Structure formats: C-alpha cells, structure tokens
Amino acid sequence: MRDLPESRDLLALARELLLDELLPLLPLDRQRDAHLIATSMAIAAREAAGEGWQQQIAGLLHKFYGENGSLVRFAADLRNGAFETSPSRGKAARAILWRLTIEKLREGNPHFLAANGFIRAGLKGE
Amino acid sequence: MAATALPRSETEPADRQRSLARFLAEASGADAVEIGRIALLPGGAIQENWALDAEFDGGRLSGAQRLVLRTDASTGVPSSLCRVEEFAVLQAAFAAGVTVPEPLFACADAAVLGKPFFVMRRVAGSALGRPITLDPALEPARSALAERLGRELARIQTIRPPRDDLDFLKMVGPREHIASFRGYLDRHPNPRPVLEWALRWAETHLPDPLPPVLCHRDFRTGNYMLDGTKLTAILDWEFAGWGDPDEDIGWLCCKGWRFGRLDREAGGISDREPFYRGYESESGRRLDPERVKFWEVMANLRWAVIALQQSDRFLLGGARSLSTAITGRRATECELELLMLLDPAGAAERAHA
Numbered sequence: 001m002r003d004l005p006e007s008r009d010l011l012a013l014a015r016e017l018l019l020d021e022l023l024p025l026l027p028l029d030r031q032r033d034a035h036l037i038a039t040s041m042a043i044a045a046r047e048a049a050g051e052g053w054q055q056q057i058a059g060l061l062h063k064f065y066g067e068n069g070s071l072v073r074f075a076a077d078l079r080n081g082a083f084e085t086s087p088s089r090g091k092a093a094r095a096i097l098w099r100l101t102i103e104k105l106r107e108g109n110p111h112f113l114a115a116n117g118f119i120r121a122g123l124k125g126e
Numbered sequence: 127m128a129a130t131a132l133p134r135s136e137t138e139p140a141d142r143q144r145s146l147a148r149f150l151a152e153a154s155g156a157d158a159v160e161i162g163r164i165a166l167l168p169g170g171a172i173q174e175n176w177a178l179d180a181e182f183d184g185g186r187l188s189g190a191q192r193l194v195l196r197t198d199a200s201t202g203v204p205s206s207l208c209r210v211e212e213f214a215v216l217q218a219a220f221a222a223g224v225t226v227p228e229p230l231f232a233c234a235d236a237a238v239l240g241k242p243f244f245v246m247r248r249v250a251g252s253a254l255g256r257p258i259t260l261d262p263a264l265e266p267a268r269s270a271l272a273e274r275l276g277r278e279l280a281r282i283q284t285i286r287p288p289r290d291d292l293d294f295l296k297m298v299g300p301r302e303h304i305a306s307f308r309g310y311l312d313r314h315p316n317p318r319p320v321l322e323w324a325l326r327w328a329e330t331h332l333p334d335p336l337p338p339v340l341c342h343r344d345f346r347t348g349n350y351m352l353d354g355t356k357l358t359a360i361l362d363w364e365f366a367g368w369g370d371p372d373e374d375i376g377w378l379c380c381k382g383w384r385f386g387r388l389d390r391e392a393g394g395i396s397d398r399e400p401f402y403r404g405y406e407s408e409s410g411r412r413l414d415p416e417r418v419k420f421w422e423v424m425a426n427l428r429w430a431v432i433a434l435q436q437s438d439r440f441l442l443g444g445a446r447s448l449s450t451a452i453t454g455r456r457a458t459e460c461e462l463e464l465l466m467l468l469d470p471a472g473a474a475e476r477a478h479a
Contacts, residue, residue, distance in 0.1 A: 033449075037448065043455070071316075072317045075311075079322040094472050098465055101458060101462050104458045109458070116463075117477035118476060
C-alpha cells in the first residue's frame with residue numbers, strides 16, 4: 001500500500017549521503033555529531049527490521065515460568081536470588097539474559113558484539 | 127574553540143571580567159589583574175572549564191599566568207561535590223604529590239560570577255580518549271604510562287580519613303553502591319534483569335573490607351592529560367569520596383573506558399601488568415584479582431546506571447541532545463560485559479571463534 005522506495009531504503013540512502021558527502025564538509029568539531037546521527041539512523045533501520053525477537057523473549061519467559069511471565073517479574077526474581085538453589089533454573093535464566101542482551105546489541109551496537117567475539121551470537125545453545 | 131563570554135550571570139560580560147579581575151587580585155595579593163584571552167575549553171558536559179590568560183601586577187602570581195577557571199555548566203547534572211569541595215580535594219591531591227594542576231583560588235561567592243568557581247594553573251596536553259588509545263606515536267610509551275597511572279593512583283590513596291579539610295566527603299562502600307543502583311532501577315521505567323542479576327551476585331560476593339581511602343571515582347582514560355607521552359594532569363575530581371582501594375582500579379580497567387582497544391584491559395592503553403606493577407610498587411599492597419573482579423563488576427553496574435541516567439535527561443528531563451539521549455544504549459554494552467565476567471561458560475558457548 002505504501003509508496004516506494006521503502007523507508008529502510010530511504011534511510012540507507014540518507015545515511016550514505018550524510019557519511020559520504022556531507023560529513024567531509026563539516027568542521028572537525030561537528031563531525032562527531034554527524035556520526036551520532038548516522039548511528040541513530042542505523043539503529044532505527046535495524047529496529048524496524050527486527051521486531052520479532054521481543055516475542056521470542058516473551059515466549060522464553062512463558063516457557064520458563066510455565067505461565068505468562070514478564071521482564072518485570074523476571075528482574076524481581078533475579079534480585080531476590082529466586083533461581084540460585086536450582087542449577088538448571090539458574091542456567092535457563094542466564095540463557096534468557098544472554099538472549100535478551102545479544103538481541104538488543106544486534107540492533108543497538110552489532111560492532112560491539114562482534115568486537116567481543118559474538119559474530120553470529122545468540123543462535124547457539126538456545 | 128569558541129572565544130566567548132565568561133559563565134552566565136545576571137551581569138554584563140565586561141562587569142563579570144572586572145569582578146573576576148578584582149577577585150583574582152585580592153586572592154593573590156596583586157595590585158591589579160588584567161584579564162586577556164578567555165575561551166571555553168571543549169568537553170565539559172557537567173562542568174565548564176575556561177582557559178584564562180591574565181597578567182598579575184604584583185602578588186604571589188606576579189606576571190603572565192595561564193589559568194583554568196572551572197565552574198558548573200548551566201545544563202549540567204548534579205554531581206557529588208560542589209566546586210569549592212572539589213577544590214579542597216584537588217588541594218589534598220596536590221599536597222600528596224599526585225600529578226594535578228596546581229589549585230590556586232576558590233570562590234564560593236555567587237556575586238562574583240553568578241556561581242561558585244575555582245581557578246587552577248593550566249597545564250599542557252589533551253585528555254581525549256581515542257587519540258590516547260589509538261595514536262601509534264604513543265605506542266612505545268604505553269607501558270610506562272600505565273605504570274605511572276598505577277603510581278598516581280597509589281598516591282591518591284595515601285589520602286585517608288579522617289581529614290578535617292575533607293570532612294564533607296562521604297564514605298560509600300559496596301553495600302551503599304548496591305543500594306543506590308537498586309534505588310535507581312526501582313525508579314527506572316524499564317526492567318533491567320541483567321543488572322538485577324549482577325547486583326545480586328555483587329551482594330552475595332562482597333569482598334572483605336579494607337581501610338577506606340580517597341577514591342577519585344572517575345580515574346580513567348579520558349580524565350588524564352598527556353602532553354606528547356608525558357602525563358601532565360589527573361582531572362575531574364567532582365565524584366571523589368571515601369571508599370574501597372580497589373574501586374578505582376576496577377573503574378580504570380572497565381571495558382567502557384578502553385576507547386576502541388578492548389584488548390588493552392588497563393584503560394585501553396596496555397595490559398594490566400604494568401598498571402598493577404606501578405600501583406603495587408608505590409602502595410606496597412598486592413592486588414587480589416578476585417577483589418579487582420568484584421570492583422570491575424561494580425564499575426560496569428555503575429557505568430550502566432550512569433548511561434541510563436544520561437538518557438533520562440532526554441526521556442524525563444526534556445534535554446534535546448542526541449549525544450545524551452543515545453548514551454543510554456551503552457547500558458546494554460555493560461550488560462554484555464557483566465554476562466562475560468560472571469558467566470564465562472555461557473560466553474564461551476555463545477561466542478564463535
């Protein structure tokens with residue numbers, strides 16, 4: 001229904017224009033701002049393309065609790081050490097923490113993930 | 127660099143300059159002070175630093191002087207110390223032989239410039255993190271720099287409570303930090319399960335206490351100045367307080383302060399060994415890796431909370447700054463590091479070579 005090109009393509013083109021053509025024209029003390037804008041655009045593009053993982057986390061929490069779970073409940077239980085007496089529950093809880101963190105960084109800062117050795121992280125062992 | 131007017135106040139810039147000149151003359155015993163160039167130095171989100179050239183006619187600073195005037199930024203967030211308190215800490219550090227700009231005068235009277243400030247000598251150099259960690263010209267000097275930083279930190283820690291001149295400093299140990307971080311998370315709109323999990327680990331792995339020392343609390347790459355390869359100043363003492371001797375070690379080694387060189391665990395400049403060696407030889411205290419690990423976990427927790435607080439300035443405070451708003455995203459980087467520190471088996475399982 002929407003007109004083309006799609007917003008992700010427009011964003012990609014806009015980012016290229018910013019970094020390749022406008023950035024060199026800026027004074028040095030404003031170039032960091034241009035990089036921040038480019039980073040924000042990249043985050044926006046990745047987030048628009050990757051909504052599905054949030055449902056997957058909700059599914060993991062549902063499986064973990066055997067009923068509707070939530071991050072609020074999960075965080076409160078972790079504060080109270082609720083899973084510390086059961087190694088298997090502790091391991092399952094950590095798996096959710098890893099998944100959550102890796103998915104957020106895939107959108108927010110995939111370079112940081114890669115720099116820490118997580119090239120295709122999150123797909124293994126879960 | 128923008129040459130601009132002195133800190134904002136109700137008075138006109140020329141009045142402020144006259145007012146500042148009178149203050150400097152009185153504080154130094156000069157017959158008169160003529161103020162020359164004044165320029166805002168880059169990089170102050172919470173504080174403003176102004177380069178100030180002045181000619182003193184008589185008194186203890188007689189002649190031309192290159193100074194820095196430090197005051198609160200109008201858009202800053204509250205920090206733990208006011209400028210007059212920070213001045214007192216700087217005086218203590220200078221007296222202890224720490225490499226800091228010589229503190230000269232403090233002014234608590236808002237009538238002079240509209241807000242309190244202090245004046246110190248201006249030293250040469252730059253504190254920008256990335257040039258320090260990435261400039262190939264610094265390569266041969268990195269190990270010696272890390273060792274020197276260890277020695278500087280040990281000197282800072284010779285300042286210990288009780289001190290009448292520093293009686294405003296608060297003692298903040300690990301329990302207080304944990305309570306403070308949890309208090310923040312209780313007010314934060316989004317749950318942060320990784321931070322909760324790491325806080326629980328910290329709560330159940332408290333190290334045996336050591337006698338408290340002065341903690342700088344922002345002792346890291348980006349807060350010391352280099353002139354070429356020479357260390358010229360440890361900067362930004364506004365978060366200082368009494369605490370655990372290993373707190374600043376964990377902060378400097380925290381991954382968030384490595385500026386593009388994650389492999390160099392001592393502030394992005396070297397591996398830990400020279401930094402630890404400098405510290406141990408100057409302090410006479412051998413570092414315990416488990417204690418340092420604890421404080422590195424705490425450093426990541428603190429960095430995460432600071433990052434979230436920065437984005438709160440946009441989300442809740444209405445600050446229209448992209449740099450501020452996007453900083454909150456860095457909390458997740460701290461969370462990855464916390465998982466790597468506290469669940470190495472899980473990290474190995476997920477990381478691909």
